[in-house]
Amino acid sequence: MPLGTPLRWPNAWKDPSALGLLKGTAIDHLVIEQGAEWDAVRSAADKAGLQTFAADSLPAGVSVIKGEWPGVKMMRGGRGAAMGGPTGVPWVDSNGWNIRLSAIMHPHNAIWVDAAPPADTRLAGGSYLTAIADSSAYGGRWIITLDDALAEGMAAAKPASLATWKTITSAVGFFAAHKAWAEYDTVGVAGVVSDFTGQNEFFGHELLNLLARAGVHYQIWTKDSVANPLRSSVPFESLRAVIYADAEPPTAEVRKQILAFVQRGGLLITVPQWGDAPGTPAKGEPHPRYGIREFGKGRIAMAHEPPGDPYEMANDAAELISHRYDLVRFWNGGATGSYYTEGPEGKIAVAHLLFYSNRGPDAASVRIAGPWRRARACTVDVPSVPGVEVQLQKEALEIHLPRVPQYVALELSGG
Amino acid sequence: MDRCQTRREWLKKTAAALPGAYLAASSVGRAAEAPTAPVAVARSKTYEPSELMPVMQKMFDQLGGLERLVKGKTVAIKINLTGSPTYRLGYLPLEDTHYTHPHVVAAAAHLMGKAGARRIRVLESPWSTAEPVEEYLLRANIEPRDILGAAPAVEFENTNFLGRAKKYSRMVVPYGGYMFPAFDLNHSYEDCDVFASIAKLKEHATAGITLAMKNCFGMTPCTIYGSGAGVDEPSLVPRGGRSPIHEGNRQPSKSAPPEKDPDSPREDTWRVPRTVVDLCAARPIHLAIIDGIKTMTGGEGPWIREDCKGVAPGVIMAGTNAVSTDAVAMAVMGFDPMADRGTPPFEECDSILKLAETAGLGTRDLKRIEVRGTAIAEARFDFAGMRERRRNGPRPPMGLRG
Numbered sequence: 001m002p003l004g005t006p007l008r009w010p011n012a013w014k015d016p017s018a019l020g021l022l023k024g025t026a027i028d029h030l031v032i033e034q035g036a037e038w039d040a041v042r043s044a045a046d047k048a049g050l051q052t053f054a055a056d057s058l059p060a061g062v063s064v065i066k067g068e069w070p071g072v073k074m075m076r077g078g079r080g081a082a083m084g085g086p087t088g089v090p091w092v093d094s095n096g097w098n099i100r101l102s103a104i105m106h107p108h109n110a111i112w113v114d115a116a117p118p119a120d121t122r123l124a125g126g127s128y129l130t131a132i133a134d135s136s137a138y139g140g141r142w143i144i145t146l147d148d149a150l151a152e153g154m155a156a157a158k159p160a161s162l163a164t165w166k167t168i169t170s171a172v173g174f175f176a177a178h179k180a181w182a183e184y185d186t187v188g189v190a191g192v193v194s195d196f197t198g199q200n201e202f203f204g205h206e207l208l209n210l211l212a213r214a215g216v217h218y219q220i221w222t223k224d225s226v227a228n229p230l231r232s233s234v235p236f237e238s239l240r241a242v243i244y245a246d247a248e249p250p251t252a253e254v255r256k257q258i259l260a261f262v263q264r265g266g267l268l269i270t271v272p273q274w275g276d277a278p279g280t281p282a283k284g285e286p287h288p289r290y291g292i293r294e295f296g297k298g299r300i301a302m303a304h305e306p307p308g309d310p311y312e313m314a315n316d317a318a319e320l321i322s323h324r325y326d327l328v329r330f331w332n333g334g335a336t337g338s339y340y341t342e343g344p345e346g347k348i349a350v351a352h353l354l355f356y357s358n359r360g361p362d363a364a365s366v367r368i369a370g371p372w373r374r375a376r377a378c379t380v381d382v383p384s385v386p387g388v389e390v391q392l393q394k395e396a397l398e399i400h401l402p403r404v405p406q407y408v409a410l411e412l413s414g415g
Numbered sequence: 416m417d418r419c420q421t422r423r424e425w426l427k428k429t430a431a432a433l434p435g436a437y438l439a440a441s442s443v444g445r446a447a448e449a450p451t452a453p454v455a456v457a458r459s460k461t462y463e464p465s466e467l468m469p470v471m472q473k474m475f476d477q478l479g480g481l482e483r484l485v486k487g488k489t490v491a492i493k494i495n496l497t498g499s500p501t502y503r504l505g506y507l508p509l510e511d512t513h514y515t516h517p518h519v520v521a522a523a524a525h526l527m528g529k530a531g532a533r534r535i536r537v538l539e540s541p542w543s544t545a546e547p548v549e550e551y552l553l554r555a556n557i558e559p560r561d562i563l564g565a566a567p568a569v570e571f572e573n574t575n576f577l578g579r580a581k582k583y584s585r586m587v588v589p590y591g592g593y594m595f596p597a598f599d600l601n602h603s604y605e606d607c608d609v610f611a612s613i614a615k616l617k618e619h620a621t622a623g624i625t626l627a628m629k630n631c632f633g634m635t636p637c638t639i640y641g642s643g644a645g646v647d648e649p650s651l652v653p654r655g656g657r658s659p660i661h662e663g664n665r666q667p668s669k670s671a672p673p674e675k676d677p678d679s680p681r682e683d684t685w686r687v688p689r690t691v692v693d694l695c696a697a698r699p700i701h702l703a704i705i706d707g708i709k710t711m712t713g714g715e716g717p718w719i720r721e722d723c724k725g726v727a728p729g730v731i732m733a734g735t736n737a738v739s740t741d742a743v744a745m746a747v748m749g750f751d752p753m754a755d756r757g758t759p760p761f762e763e764c765d766s767i768l769k770l771a772e773t774a775g776l777g778t779r780d781l782k783r784i785e786v787r788g789t790a791i792a793e794a795r796f797d798f799a800g801m802r803e804r805r806r807n808g809p810r811p812p813m814g815l816r817g
Contacts, residue, residue, distance in 0.1 A: 285579070319546050323553035331503040332717075363505050367556060389506070398556075400506040 003110045003179055004029045004051070004062075005172045007144040009041060010151035016044035021154060023048075025169040026176035031055050031143060063106045064143075067115035068093035070134035071127065071356050072335045090335045092356045097208040099140035100186070101196060104220045111140035117147040125167030126359055126406050129380065132168065133407035136175035137339050137352035139182040144168060167380075171407070174380035178409075181350050184341035187370070188219040189325050190241040190269075190317065193254065195223050200246045203310055207245060210314035217327045217340055218243075227253040241267040241321045245307055249275045263296030269317050271303045289316060328353075331365040340368070349412040360405040369396045373414030379405055449778040453478060453785040454734035454743040456794050459708050460727075462510075462518040467708075467731075471522045474733045475530075477787040484609055484702060484735075486531035491607035494520055495615050495630045496539045496548075497716055500555035504717035507725045509555045512711040515613050517557050519706045519731070521565040523613060528566020535566055538603050540575030540633045543641075545652040548573050574601035575653040576638045583639070583649065583671070586697035590774055592675060593689035597697065599639055599649075599671035604698045612700045612737060616707030616728065616744055618798060619715045621661065621687045623760035624750070626741040627703030628767050631694045632687065635660065639668045660690050684764035692770040695737060699776075703740035705732045707747065712801050722805050728796030730789070738777025739784045741768055746791045749799030752779040759802055 006029040007022070019041070030045050030052045032038050045052045051059070058064055073091040095113050102111045113135045117123055128144075135142035146154070153161025175181075192211065194204040211218050219239065223246075229235045235257050236242055242258050244250060250258065259278065262268050269290075270277075279295030286292075289312075290301040301320050307313045323329075328338040328351060337354040351368050355361055368375070375397050377385040385408070389400040399410060455474035459467050475481045494515040504512040524535045541551040548571035549559040563569050572578050580602035587597040604610070614630035622629050635657060638644055643654025645668045659665045661683040666673045680686065707730040713723035730747055734740030742752035745768070751758070756765050768779040778784060781791075 319550055323550050326553070329501075329554065329556065331501050331506075333501070363503075365503060365506050 003139075003141050003182060004112075005144075005176055006031055006112055006141060008055075008146075009033070009038070010146050010148075012148060012151040012155050013041070015155075016041045018155060019044050019048055019050075021165065022050070026173045027144065027169075029053065029059075031058070058112070061109055062112055063102050063109040064112045064114050065095070065098050065102050065140075067095035067098060067113040067135075067142075069115050069118050070094050070130055072358075090356075092213065092335045092337065094134055094209075094212065094337050094354070094356070095140070095142075096134060096138040096337060096339060097212050098205070099135060099138040101205070101208060101220055103139055104222060104225075105196070111135075113140050113142045114145075115142065116145045121147070122149060123147055123164075124358070125164040128164060128168045129171050130354065130356060130406045132171040132175065133352070133354055133380075134337070136172075137354065137407070137409075141175075144172065171380045180343075181341065181409075184343050184350060186217075186219050187327060187340040187342050187349065188217045188239060189321060189327055190216055190218045190243055191221045191236050191239045192218050193221045193223060193226055193242055193244045193250075193258065194246050196220075199248075203245060203247075203307070206310035207243070207314055210311050211243075211317065212337065214314045214318040215326060215328070216314065216318050216321065217338070223251065223254050226257050227251065229257070236261045236266060239266065240325050241269055241317070243313075243317055244268065244270045244274060245310075245313060246271075247273055247306075249273055259295070262298035262300060265297035267298055267321060268300045269320055270300065271307055273306065274302060277302050287316075287320070290320065325369070326367075327369045329367040333361050333364045333366070338366075347413070347415065349415075351410040351412065353408040353410060355404075355406045355408075357406075360403065360408075361401070362403040364401045364404070365398060366401065366410070367393065367396050367398045368410065368412060370412065371395065371415035372397050372412035374412070375399050376411045376413075377401060377404070378409050378411065380407065381405075445775060446772050446778065446780065449738070449772045449775055450736060451739050451778045451780075451783045451785075452734055452736035453787050454732060454736075454740050455787045456730065456732050456743060456747065456789045456791065458729050458789055458794060459731055460729045462516050462708055464518060464522065467518055468522050468525065470731065471519075471704075471733075472526055474731070474788060475526060478733060478735060481526055481530035484530070485527045487533050488608035489534040489536065489606070490527055490532045490609040490611060491536045491538055491603055492520065492523065492611045492613055493538050493630055493634060494613050495625075495633070496541055496551060496555070497633065498718060499542050500551055502717055504711055504723055504725055510557060511709040512725050513615060513617060513716045514555065514557070515615055516706050516708065517552070517559075517561050519704065519708070520613055521562045523611070523704060524562060524565040524569050528569070532566065532609075533568065535569045536603055536607065537562060537569065537571045538574045538601075538634075539571075540601075540636060540653070541573060543575075543637065543643075543654055543656070545573060545576045547571060572601070572603050574603050574634060575636050575641075576601070576651070577636070577649065578602065580606075583636070585672075588693045588697045590696060592693045592696075593770065593774070594674050594679070594686060595672060595690065595693050596675055597672045598635060598694060599667075600634055600698070601636055604634055609701045610698060611702040611704065613704045613706065616705050616710050616730070616732075616748065617715050618713060618748075618760055618802065620719050620721075621683050621764060622691065622767055623762075623764050624741070624745060624748070624767070625715050626705055626744045627700060627737045628695045628741055628771060629691050631698065631700070632657070632660075632691050634694055634698060635690075639671045644668050661687060688765040688767045688770055691767050692774055692776065695771060696774055696776060700737040701735060703732075703734050703737040705740065705744045707731060707744070707796070712798055713805060720810060722808070722810075724801075726796065728794075730794045730796065736777040738768060738771045738779055741771075742779040742781060742784060743786055743791065745779075746781055747794045747796065749795055749797045752781060759799055 196204040279293035282292040335356040387402040391398040455477040583599035584605035619625040637653035638649040663681040713721035745752040
């Protein structure tokens with residue numbers, strides 16, 4: 001199933017002539033309400049070569065996840081104040097982790113995200129750009145869902161609404177033109193191993209969500225993929241750490257693979273449910289919540305207590321791995337997210353940068369670890385952003401961005 | 416250089432010299448009595464160790480040598496890493512604008528090690544986190560190994576919470592305190608023989624300037640003095656900033672001494688300077704080093720709504736009396752260290768230097784301070800002129816910086 005570019009047909013567009021708005025755009029799938037009142041729209045869409053579906057009968061090969069409206073979470077009661085996380089950093093809702101997990105669980109499916117704009121909020125084009133990029137950067141597709149005011153404004157050909165629509169169509173067109181990026185491999189510093197279901201569903205999902213918030217770039221490994229590795233003959237080969245936080249001990253094969261990774265020099269971050277850990281206590285300052293053991297060339301960090309708070313575990317993991325190995329560091333980016341992927345044979349890479357504030361940053365810097373010597377920044381409108389300065393650092397590039405919108409793709413090469 | 420006193424010796428002497436009514440006595444008389452010590456001033460165009468190390472060695476020699484101060488001692492160094500490590504002034508590295516440069520810290524540690532320091536502990540209370548200082552530095556793109564490897568037995572400690580001790584250290588203000596009679600601080604500020612403050616040469620939005628003394632404001636753990644501090648007992652981890660001290664909107668955790676007068680002004684321009692002086696009396700500074708090689712104008716960090724600029728004054732200073740060292744630094748910035756509230760850079764705040772002098776910590780009177788090395792006039796970088804021009808112009812709009 002190709003990814004496609006889906007749009008939820010707005011209720012305000014009663015007349016099939018509104019299909020003209022889609023002409024020349026990447027939108028190729030329509031989700032239309034059931035009922036005779038939409039027959040004319042459905043019929044016209046079919047004639048135009050668009051695929052139409054009812055919301056409750058989406059095509060085979062598509063997995064739909066119920067997502068959040070991405071962005072900085074605002075406090076209830078208005079006043080425009082951002083809600084803070086436990087460290088005071090603005091809390092960001094993102095669907096990236098969920099798309100990636102769904103893609104692992106359903107590797108042959110396209111992943112669509114169903115997330116409606118917040119009610120009673122007037123959204124600017126930048127919010128839609130964020131919604132589109134927050135799905136597409138991670139290999140999914142947001143089901144374009146217009147807020148009522150926008151849909152009505154477009155039907156009435158209001159210039160402001162049409163300008164927002166142009167932002168939307170530019171963004172979906174950009175990702176449709178770069179669909180090969182969705183096939184790139186995830187570059188990570190850690191691997192998260194779980195079955196992500198049953199009693200491990202809540203903690204496993206939250207851990208993925210919060211590791212991303214903590215800036216830890218990770219690969220997702222199901223226990224099956226560890227026991228029967230397909231993507232690599234040696235699991236976790238490029239990683240520095242593996243996180244195992246499931247409520248039951250690993251199987252013998254999973255344990256064997258993970259301990260082999262530790263013996264080669266990796267770090268295992270785990271919980272008491274893992275069972276007895278081999279090795280000897282490590283010298284050095286004790287960690288308040290983890291016992292550290294040395295095993296082979298690597299280390300095992302085992303929590304003293306079963307983890308109750310995935311936020312704490314995610315932040316502990318970031319520190320145990322060490323920011324020394326951060327793959328992406330931002331400055332002046334505000335509330336940020338990033339997804340780092342590598343193309344065929346590791347010759348090129350794309351780092352997707354997301355800025356979740358109401359507008360993009362005006363003087364952000366980003367450091368990307370890796371062997372790259374060249375970087376090109378592109379936005380959905382500009383194939384090569386002018387005024388970008390690239391500094392070579394030891395095993396990294398530092399990129400200085402001029403004012404940019406909420407999404408930037410960095411194409412990296414020369415490694 | 417004066418022989419280094421232990422903190423207990425200092426407290427004993429000072430407490431005897433400063434009776435409770437001290438602050439009520441004539442400030443003119445006290446200023447004349449306030450101690451003084453030479454201040455070394457030097458030029459260094461860059462942070463390259465090949466240039467910086469001999470410059471700092473010479474400065475310390477001009478003060479009488481580090482050996483007398485640190486040999487066989489545990490040295491604690493308070494550095495300045497104010498604000499979030501993800502916040503830059505434009506594209507400039509944080510250490511070139513508002514963080515103490517790691518090469519200055521490393522050079523100081525190296526020279527202290529060479530002079531026989533037994534243990535060197537680098538301290539800071541990073542913004543809203545209990546993570547190790549090393550990790551905080553890495554997030555700022557600063558390599559902590561440059562400091563850790565500068566001498567034998569160098570280590571970091573995050574002092575924004577309890578840290579490695581079992582309890583906080585109660586540090587008493589010998590003269591009774593302007594704001595606080597005592598502070599509960601991370602053990603590191605008590606468990607040292609020598610205390611050094613390595614600051615950045617900067618203006619400050621609340622306190623006018625931030626130099627060796629104001630750097631010590633960051634000694635206060637936010638588990639007790641922060642907006643997220645526990646009400647009865649300290650919180651386990653620090654959250655938020657020090658608004659309770661700035662604004663007086665709440666008292667520290669009840670386990671710590673409260674401010675002396677809950678009816679005192681709630682203005683930060685009154686409270687912060689007094690708290691700083693109380694801290695510098697409770698934890699005397701034996702060695703003040705001020706990094707003005709590269710810094711910024713307009714405030715203490717890029718979040719200040721001024722037309723802040725990265726600048727390269729190319730100057731570094733050191734002294735064994737923090738008040739006198741700050742006074743020389745102010746003069747290098749083009750300000751009058753005798754300035755009082757209403758005069759730049761203290762247009763809207765009280766002068767830390769005047770309060771410190773009144774408390775008997777040291778003199779700010781340049782006539783009583785011997786400057787060694789580069790003359791002030793040769794080292795001057797005109798922060799004052801830039802401030803005046805800035806203040807006569809429109810305020811810049813806030814950008815989205817992080």
